[in-house]
Amino acid sequence: MTNHPPASRPPAPDEAAGVLRALAAAPAAELETTLLEICSSPRWAAAVASARPWSDRAALLAANATAMAALTAPDLADAMAGHARIGKPKAGDATSEREQAGIQGVDSTLLADLQEANDAYEAKFGHVFLICATGRTAATMLASLRERFPNDAATEAEIVRGELRKINDIRINRLLDESPV
Template sequence: MPAHRLPDLPGRVAIPVEHVNTAPAEDLRHLLLSCLHSLRWAGRVADHRPYPDASALLAAADEAAYDLTPADLAEALEAESLPRLPDGAYSAAHTALNAANAAYEARFGHVFVICLDEVPPDEALDRLLAAIRSRLANEPEEEREVAAEELRRLARGRLVYALRDAKNPTTSQNGATPGQ
């Protein structure tokens, strides 16, 4: 666990590419922390500016996520929360998810993370429960790699959403906030 605490982070923040290139480094790091809760990742993305376009920013963010150390991953995982169940999920689903997550946390020492951005809302619950049950069978090192990839996908989705939202703040992706 990190010796420091992450700063209080805002909710979803719109980040225009122009702002990414011109914002003070500390302000940008703070905004990037809302995408992936790793100080090192946010610093690396901020320190490699300027970015000619959103694609270059996303590529740099992906690359920085691949380079995270186990301590950086632990920091990011510590700040994540359980995936939200779709609206209208029945109480048995909440009970099943809570039980599966308790087993997962006991086995791996961190909350279960999964990126469901590309999953249709009516399939999210089944995918979530199937994934957590399946991943419980992973060895700790294998699961660390899977969790790291899911964190990278979550960060990318959050960053894409922030960039898209900055261009048109009245739109959203299927009404859902990525990375949740």
């Protein structure tokens, strides 16, 4: 995802509306690039783009929810492919590092436990453990991983879908709040 500089202040409502209008008016290829930075599923990006113009922030977030609900298993795999393993944010990727800030400075034993639980999860489900890590500590992410491990594949896929929607909502809001018009 593009590394946007942190906002020095919350945007005025008209600034976010300006960003929304600019997104809605962007050429298809440019919009696709921006949307794929939010979620790496091409089907999701196409579905959200096809809902434009969005009347407001809520309409764009609703397009995210609708697109997420329609993703197939392969589409979910595409979306998950854009996410770093919990406990190992992508080096140099400000979005990954920000979203997994809860693992910074944690004890090596906790990181080892997280890695072991990730290994077991990935062996069982065939993909990374996905959780909306924003605002979570390493310990709470590990607890969630262990709590979800007994799930069957269908249950876990629906949880992943919900977590992806939350992540996308955060990324969309950040884009609207921090992008220059």
